[in-house]
Amino acid sequence: MRHVLFLTALALPITPLPGLADAPVVLGATAVQSGATHTISVTLRHADTGWAHYADGWSVQLPDGTELGYRTLHHPHVEEQPFTRSLGGVNIPGGTKRLVLVPHDSVHGWGDPFEITLGN
Numbered sequence: 001m002r003h004v005l006f007l008t009a010l011a012l013p014i015t016p017l018p019g020l021a022d023a024p025v026v027l028g029a030t031a032v033q034s035g036a037t038h039t040i041s042v043t044l045r046h047a048d049t050g051w052a053h054y055a056d057g058w059s060v061q062l063p064d065g066t067e068l069g070y071r072t073l074h075h076p077h078v079e080e081q082p083f084t085r086s087l088g089g090v091n092i093p094g095g096t097k098r099l100v101l102v103p104h105d106s107v108h109g110w111g112d113p114f115e116i117t118l119g120n
Contacts (some may be wrong), residue, residue, distance in 0.1 A: 022104035026053040026114035027082055029100060038090045042101050045082040053107045060090055061100045
């Protein structure tokens with residue numbers, strides 16, 4: 001008796017599947033002083049798939065990890081990529097030269113930090 005082995009190839013789609021999108025990425029950011037506080041604007045890119053997986057916020061931190069503020073993103077941005085959102089009223093301690101912005105998504109958690117240098 002001969003045994004025949006059948007192999008089946010699994011074709012994977014090229015487009016991301018829900019839940020498989022990468023963590024969000026900060027593409028750029030600015031810090032603009034207005035009086036005693038700053039407004040931080042962050043441009044993010046993320047393959048939002050809907051309510052089950054989307055970029056849901058970003059943190060403004062000092063280089064030592066101290067959080068100065070958090071911007072919650074209240075809905076997915078499936079059709080708007082990349083997108084920019086701002087957080088006003090951020091108190092930055094005197095003498096601070098750098099800020100770290102860390103994006104967050106609803107599935108992967110924290111993304112890679114992005115550092116900006118503050119002007120004089």
